[in-house]
Amino acid sequence: MPAALSAAVRPCERALEGIEAELQLFVPSDVSFVEEAVELVARHVEASFVDRRTVRFNVRVALSEALANAILYGNGEDASKGVSVHVLFGRNTVQIEVTDEGGGFDYCLLPDPVLPFARMLPRGRGIYIIRELVDEVRFNALGNSICMILRRD
Amino acid sequence: MTFSVRKEPNSVVVVAVDGQLIVGNRQELKQKILDSLDAGDRKFLIDFTSTGYIDSSGLGVLVSLSKKIRDQGGDLRLAGLNEDLKTLFELTKLDTLFAISDAPAEALAAF
Numbered sequence: 001m002p003a004a005l006s007a008a009v010r011p012c013e014r015a016l017e018g019i020e021a022e023l024q025l026f027v028p029s030d031v032s033f034v035e036e037a038v039e040l041v042a043r044h045v046e047a048s049f050v051d052r053r054t055v056r057f058n059v060r061v062a063l064s065e066a067l068a069n070a071i072l073y074g075n076g077e078d079a080s081k082g083v084s085v086h087v088l089f090g091r092n093t094v095q096i097e098v099t100d101e102g103g104g105f106d107y108c109l110l111p112d113p114v115l116p117f118a119r120m121l122p123r124g125r126g127i128y129i130i131r132e133l134v135d136e137v138r139f140n141a142l143g144n145s146i147c148m149i150l151r152r153d
Numbered sequence: 154m155t156f157s158v159r160k161e162p163n164s165v166v167v168v169a170v171d172g173q174l175i176v177g178n179r180q181e182l183k184q185k186i187l188d189s190l191d192a193g194d195r196k197f198l199i200d201f202t203s204t205g206y207i208d209s210s211g212l213g214v215l216v217s218l219s220k221k222i223r224d225q226g227g228d229l230r231l232a233g234l235n236e237d238l239k240t241l242f243e244l245t246k247l248d249t250l251f252a253i254s255d256a257p258a259e260a261l262a263a264f
Contacts (some may be wrong), residue, residue: 031176055235057206066209068176114246119222125245129209130243146187 005036006109009044009089018090025085027067029075029100041087043097048089054150058133059096065126066098066146074100074144089145096146104143156182158189165264167257169200174211183214187221195227196264200257202233212247219251228252232260 001096007025024046027037046055060147067083075081081101111118113125129147131137136149156178157169166189168176176183186197199215201207215231222229232254234242242248 032173034177035173053237061206061241064173064175064206068208068210070178076249114244119246119250120216122217125209125210125212129241129245 003061005033005040007040018092019088020091021089022065023085023087023089025070025087027083027085029038029071029077029079029081029083029117031071031077032067034071037085039065041085044087044089044119045094045096048094049150049152059150062130062133063096063098065130066096066148069126070098070100070102070144073105074102076102080107094132094150094152094153095147096150097145099140099145104140106143129139158185158186159238160194161261163196163261163264164194165196165198165261166194166201167198167261169202170204172203173207174201174214175206176210178213178232179210182211183218186218190225190227191226193195195222195225196220197227198228198260198264199229199231201231201235201236201238202257204233204235204238208246209242212241212245218249225228227249227264230260230263232257243247 004027005027007023007052009021009023015119022093025037027033034057041063042055042060047060049055049091071077086097107127110127111124113128118124134148138147155171159167161167168185219229230252238261254263
């Protein structure tokens with residue numbers, strides 16, 4: 001079992017419009033930490049979201065995908081690198097930003113995983129699933145950071 | 154998260170996924186089923202009745218196992234998916250790739 005991860009929500013110190021609190025978490029590049037990191041973040045998001053189903057399933061799956069991509073493909077499971085998870089709790093949104101220490105990738109080049117030939121492939125569904133489960137997805141210019149945005153409707 | 158394996162009287166190997174099927178444990182599931190395939194078993198049912206969520210790594214292992222089992226003349230069936238998991242299979246179109254039953258007993262009878 002990996003050592004326990006910990007993080008606490010604190011009031012946002014920076015002057016970000018509409019952002020009331022934030023949480024930061026550092027996850028080692030080891031896939032055995034993913035489930036614990038997902039639970040830790042999801043519990044905090046759950047406390048601030050009315051739609052529990054969104055958190056129970058969508059947030060957990062989307063964050064698991066983002067962490068897996070960051071650890072496996074971003075950092076190449078390099079133990080000297082880590083993954084940063086930064087959650088911003090706003091009045092109307094929750095933003096979950098996952099950043100690795102890799103060289104980034106071009107998300108525009110990803111093939112459509114639901115095309116008939118692609119369905120038979122074991123890989124290539126992660127970003128597609130994230131896009132389906134959260135309200136908005138953004139990448140930074142380098143392509144090593146994904147921001148998943150959930151809105152309170 | 155654990156996997157329990159049992160063999161039914163009709164030679165179906167039933168693997169129950171208790172917890173999540175994600176990047177951190179998907180190789181464990183894959184190895185259990187491949188070991189069983191190597192030992193001569195050909196009929197497999199994965200029971201998701203007690204599963205919380207599955208990520209794309211977990212789905213990828215299911216796709217990979219499905220091909221390996223089919224190549225050996227075997228049959229893989231899935232059962233017990235809750236509404237969230239059914240939605241995940243539908244949005245990835247993997248519901249067209251797998252034989253999915255609502256209840257494990259229904260899947261067992263279909264072999």
